[in-house]
Amino acid sequence: MKGDDGLTVASCLAFCSEYPLFGVEYGRECYCGTTRLASSQLVSDQDCSFSCAGDNAETCGAGNRIEIYTNDAFGTPSTPAGDESDEDCDEEGDDDDDDEAFTYSGCFQDTAERILPKRIIATNDMTPAKCAANCDGYGYFGLQYSSECYCGNAKPKVSLPEAECNMACSGDKTIYCGSGMKLSVYTLPKPAAIPPTNTEYKGCYADHDTRVLPGKTVLSDGMTPDVCAIACAGYNYFGVEYGKECYCGAQLSTASEKVSEEECTMSCGGDDLQICGDKSRLNVYRYTDAVDPTIVEPAVVGDFAYKSCWTDNVADRSLKAASYASDDMSLENCAAFCSGYKYFGVEFATECYCGNEVIGQEAAEVDCSMECKGNSNQWCGSGVRLNLYESTVAAPVVSSSAVVSAVVSSAAVVSSSAAPASSVASSSVSSFVTSTISASSTPVSVAASTSSAAPTETTVVTCPTRPVWLGTPTECWSALPSACNALNTDATLTIAVYGGNAILSCRNAFAPGLDLLPAIAACFPTSYPTQWGAALPPAKPIYDCLMSSTPLCDFSSACVTSTYPIGAAPTSTGTTAVGTNVIQNGGWESGTDGWTLKDNFSNGIGIVKVSNVRSKSGANSLRITDIERNSASWDLLQTIHTEPGATYRASLWWYQTNPAVSCGFGFTWNYAYPKILEGAAYSKAANQWVYISSTFVATKTTAVLDVSFNCNAIYGVSQDISIDDLEIVKIA
Structure with missing residues (x-):
């Protein structure tokens, strides 16, 4: 839009040459657009009675009346249905001859949480090719509100009529780039999964209560296929699921079901550009030197004969007399442990239960599908499922004294079987863990005859996946800045x-x-x-x-051992836990406590207020109001303490009332880090919250966080911006 005291219809057409529609109003105002607002109303031509300021022989609308023209020289914007060529990407500065095409997939509804949440950028020269280059390595990209680009691996699911994506791209008015909260989505030919060394990819599998890979489980916020391959060494198969879960197995479960690759789209916690399954979806790999075992449930083990797969209940065990857990669990070991009892059962790969009475009922054999940790050629039940054996000895006699030792390979399997750690696991293990449970702090061997004495202590050996800061010196740098x-x-x-x-x-x-x-x-x-x-x-x-x-930080890669009573938490290592947010009062719930607010204009433009804006996260958010000049800027300062070498996610929610006023921000540690969130102009659709995030690796213990905001406004044009839920969260 512009105001012009020499306005004519022809001069407005020239000004709006890159748009399909233009209009004149109030004698001197010119407006350009891609579509006419659907709620606008046609009125009599007599209502448009003002002479054009530059030509009295023409009319140029009136007060709140606009004369709309079609630019016949402008082709109707379109959404390419076919592939974009390599040349389009090369025009954006990428001269790689191996650039791959992208294909239009349709118009889709977006949400405040963002359907495509990765590498979000906004520019005033946005095109599909530019967005494709930004989203290289992801499976999908979407264009929204003319100038915004979003990336991700999961294809949006709520499709819309094509007419809903009706805003021309800011960098090419012949192509549509979505509209407000509506995405023009394209599919990128995602590179084939590159299996870790000496492995082969087997596909995407549905994973439910009966696990596809029922062996060891590892949880890590830094999960990738390579991390999982290392964790499952010694097994034949491994798989990644729900971004951060790793499962191992000697063979695929008999109930496994292969599904479309489109159902495995979640980014890995340790690498956004790699896929780690999805909720209840597992990307499965096989070691190339693996030999699939033939698992047979033996009819007789020692003095016991196989009965069936049997139900169990964590709150009321089917076999109550004695139990233990061990990383070398096998049918023979459990039979020896339960010698003298009428029944024994193995469960959840590592657990053994004994009793003279059994409750519960027979279950389908397919429900018992976890290999024994100590013998992958035997079944050892599953979650709340026992492989049940009954004694063939007439009069069982239970020994009253013995000591039990057991080794459990993952914190995720210490307790049987409440439900298997699944895609909705409530906790994560960011390092590989080995635990020892024993009646004393010194492990001993499993005795031939045993009692029901329960283990009392556990020893955890934690081996970090990266060098860990030891907490010394307290003020230090991982390297010279x-x-x-x-x-x-x-x-x-x-x-x-x-x-x-x-x-x-x-x-x-x-x-x-x-x-x-x-x-x-x-x-x-x-x-x-x-x-x-x-x-x-x-x-x-x-x-x-x-x-x-310069005091340089002390790091160590050594494994740490700690012993504590079963059921108690291990002692802290002195470093901050994954999930810790180091920003104080980032939601402004305590007013401006903890922040230094700088208005960089002495005349007070930019009134800082705390107001009820983003109700999803509390009562308050920060508002900067009354922006009515050509430039204004503010800084929000807070001293932050981080763990050197740790990875953090920086994020915030952003809201503005008038996208015609260009506003942007810088999210930096002053000189201590490069910018950790995009600092360029970040114009957004009006009156909606937008989530923005990125990651960085901390290099020092203390720094001043500087969140700076600036707006290039127009005199007399109102603009409010709001910020909420600033976070810097440790993720690895």
Whole structure:
């Protein structure tokens, strides 16, 4: 739109040449558009009676009356139904001849949580080719509201009529790019899954109560197929599910069902560009040197004969007299443990139960589908399912004394069988765990005759998947800040354009807004020249001093052992737990507590308020109001403490009332990190909450988080922006 005191119909047409429709109003106003608002009403031509400011012989609408014209020189925007060529991508700066095509899939409804939640960007030159390049490696991308691009691996499910996606792309007015909360979705030819070394991909399988791979289970926020392949070494098969779950098995369950690859679309917790199944969907791999076993349920084991697969109940066990769990569980070991009892049963791969009475009922044999941990050629029940054996000895006698030792390979299987750890698991294990349960802290062997004495302690050995900060020194860096590398030179440095100072940049990288540690502060000069082009003090001595004075963090990859009573939590390692949010009051529920708010205009433009806006997350969010000038900016500052070497997800919710006013933000650690969220203009559809996130690896213990906002508005045009639920959450 524009206002023009020389307006004519022809000048408005020229101004709107890249749009299919244009209109003149109030004698001097020109508007461009892709579609006419459906609720608009046709009125009499006599209502449009104002002369055009630039030609009295023409009419240009009236007050709240617009004369709408069709631009005949403009082709109707379309949505390509076929593939886009490599050349389209190359125009965006990618000269790779191996670029693959993408195919239009339809118009789909989006949600506030985002159907395609990865690599979200917005630009004023958006095209399908530009979005495809941004989403390289994902299975799908979607264009929305003319300028927005979204990526993901799961195809949206709620389809809409094509007419609902009716906004022209900001970078190509001949192509539609969705509309408000509606996505023009394209399919990218996702590269075939690359199996880990010495494995082959077998497909996507439905995974329910009867597990496809009923062996060991590993949960990790950093899960990938490679991580799972390592965890399942010694098995024949492994599979990844629900982003962070790993399952192992000697063979596929007899109840397994292969399904379409489109049902396995969830990104891996450890790598967004790899697929790790979905809810109740498992990507299955097989080791190439594996030999599938033939599992047979023996009719007789010692003095016991097989009865059937049998039901169990965690709250009321079918066999109550004695039990133990062991990573070397086999039918023979359980039979020896239950010698003298009338029945024994094996359950959940690692568990053995004994009793002279049995309750419950017979179950389908297919329900008992987990291999014994100590013998993958035998079945050891399943979740709340026993392989039940009955003694062939006439008068059972139970020994009254023995000691039990057991080894359990994963924290996820310590207790039988309440339901198998599934795609809705409530906890995660971010490292590979080995536990030992024993009647004392010293493991002993399983005795031939045993009692019902229960284990009392467990010892957990945790081996980290990455070097872990030991908590020392308390103020430290994993490496010298990258901004200081410029000082490692014998050349003479000078003040750069706009007063840029390499030495000050290095100093600020250590502690912007904070006092430096004395040993580090001593490395820097007490004053600096300020004139552009002036020579700085020698840089190399500063760099050498920093190398010898900077406290570097202590890391360790060693396994940690801890012993604690069964049922109690292991002692803390001193590092923050996965899921910890290091931002305080990011939802503004305590007003502005914890934040320093800077209005960068002395006349007070940008009134900071706390108001009930995003009700889903509490009563308040931060609002910045009355933006009615051509530029305005604010900074929100908070000192944050992170764990060096850990991976964090930074995220926020963003809301604005007027997308015609271009607003953006930078989410940074000043000089300590690169920007961890997109800092370019981020224009959005009006009056809706938008979720934005990205990840980064922490390199120091303390930094000042600087969330900066800026708007390039129009004098007299109102704009409010709101921010809520700022988070920096440890994810690995």
